[in-house]
Structure formats: structure tokens, C-alpha cells
Amino acid sequence: xxxxxxxxxxxxxxxxxxxxxxxxxxxxxxxxxxxxxxxxxxxxxxxxxxxxxxxxxxxxxxxxxxxxxxxxxxxxxxxxxxxxxxxxxxxxxxxxxxxxxxxxxxxxxxxxxxxxxxxxxxxxxxxxxxxxxxxxxxxxxxxxxxxxxxxxxxxxxxxxxxxxxxxxxxxxxxxxxxxxxxxxxxxxxxxxxxxxxxxxxxxxxxxxxxxxxxxxxxxxxxxxxx
Numbered sequence: 564x565x566x567x568x569x570x571x572x573x574x575x576x577x578x579x580x581x582x583x584x585x586x587x588x589x590x591x592x593x594x595x596x597x598x599x600x601x602x603x604x605x606x607x608x609x610x611x612x613x614x615x616x617x618x619x620x621x622x623x624x625x626x627x628x629x630x631x632x633x634x635x636x637x638x639x640x641x642x643x644x645x646x647x648x649x650x651x652x653x654x655x656x657x658x659x660x661x662x663x664x665x666x667x668x669x670x671x672x673x674x675x676x677x678x679x680x681x682x683x684x685x686x687x688x689x690x691x692x693x694x695x696x697x698x699x700x701x702x703x704x705x706x707x708x709x710x711x712x713x714x715x716x717x718x719x720x721x722x723x724x725x726x727x728x729x730x731x732x733x734x735x736x737x738x739x740x741x742x743x744x745x746x747x748x749x750x751x752x753x754x755x756x757x758x759x760x761x762x763x764x765x766x767x768x769x770x771x772x773x774x775x776x777x778x779x780x781x782x783x784x785x786x787x788x789x
Contacts (some may be wrong), residue, residue, distance in 0.1 A: 641663060649736070670755060676715070678713045678715040679762055683765030684781070686709055698725055706723070710783070724759065726781070730770075731770060764780070
């Protein structure tokens with residue numbers, strides 16, 4: 564009975580933690596959007612005429628969402644290491660799984676982009692280091708800010724999307740996290756969007772609530788016209 568009480572309290576804590584993260588994320592995103600609107604309004608008319616076009620889709624996955632998900636066997640078998648704990652090859656394996664699903668739906672595969680990968684890895688590392696799970700950092704840096712810093716969203720028309728996830732134990736493998744994204748309609752729409760042409764995957768050891776356990780995933784997806 565004591566064990567059941569401990570398990571119940573643990574899940575209650577995780578639920579409350581997830582809800583708190585979502586509320587903090589929503590507040591930070593609203594603040595970041597307000598700053599972006601103010602910056603755009605303050606720009607000279609000549610600069611606004613040359614502003615790049617952006618379409619950013621930012622949607623987060625709850626820490627314990629998709630717990631029982633598993634990638635299709637064919638895709639997992641064709642991408643070595645798909646069901647293993649993340650290693651140095653995990654970003655490439657994750658993109659392999661995503662592309663396998665895109666091919667199965669008649670879509671062109673995404674090419675790896677070093678700038679998107681840089682933005683993804685930085686964000687994954689930052690979420691683990693500062694213990695948050697959001698598309699907007701505690702200091703107010705947004706998805707758009709990350710892509711600009713990485714050199715992807717500068718001087719070009721672009722569209723982009725971002726997916727987040729973390730898991731521990733058997734739920735930290737590339738196969739588990741991709742399957743969780745695919746089971747979530749908003750995330751699935753990003754992974755299988757015909758609009759995107761390239762992607763970058765960042766994976767950091769540790770989770771937003773425990774830097775010593777699990778793995779945190781960030782997927783950046785985009786298309787540019789320069």
C-alpha cells in the first residue's frame with residue numbers, strides 16, 4: 564500500500580509540474596510575441612518592406628505524453644540505433660525515422676541542415692541546464708531568435724517549425740520520441756508538412772527536471788528562399 568501511495572504522489576507531482584511548465588511557457592510566449600510586435604512596429608517603413616517572411620509553428624509535448632508509443636518496425640529496423648538510448652548518432656537516427664515516415668506518405672525526405680541542428684542543440688542544452696521545457700527561454704528568447712542566431716533566418720524568406728520532447732528509460736530512444744510526435748496531431752503536422760525541406764535535430768542528455776536522467780529532444784524544421 565505504501566508503494567502505491569508513493570507512486571500516486573509521484574504521478575501527481577509530475578502532473579502538477581507539467582501544468583506549471585505549460586503555464587510558464589504560455590506566459591513567456593505571450594511576452595515574447597508582444598516584444599516582437601513592438602519591435603516590428605518600431606522599425607522604419609523602409610526596413611519593414613524588406614522584412615523576411617516567417618511562419619513559426621511552436622508546439623510542446625508534455626513530458627509524459629506518448630508513453631506507450633513505438634515507431635513502426637520497418638522504420639526502426641532501417642534506422643540503426645532507433646530503439647537504443649541516445650548516442651552521438653541519435654540526431655541522424657531521429658531524422659532517418661522522420662524521413663522514413665515521410666516517404667511512407669509520399670513526401671520528399673528532409674535534408675540535414677547544420678544551422679537548424681545548431682539551433683536545436685543549443686535549445687536542448689539550455690532547457691536541461693536551466694530546467695525549463697518551452698519554446699521560449701526564461702530570458703525571453705524565442706524560436707525565431709534561435710534561428711536568427713544560428714544564421715538560418717537572416718536575409719531570407721523562410722518558414723519554420725519546432726517540436727520538443729523528453730523522456731527517460733525506454734522513452735528516451737529516438738524511436739520512442741519520434742513515435743510520440745507522430746501520435747500528437749500538431750507535431751505530426753510539422754513532421755509530415757510538405758512545406759519543409761530541411762531539418763536539424765538536437766539531443767541533450769538529461770531532462771528539464773533532472774540533468775542526470777533521460778534525454779531532451781528538439782526538432783527544427785524549415786525552408787528558405789534567399
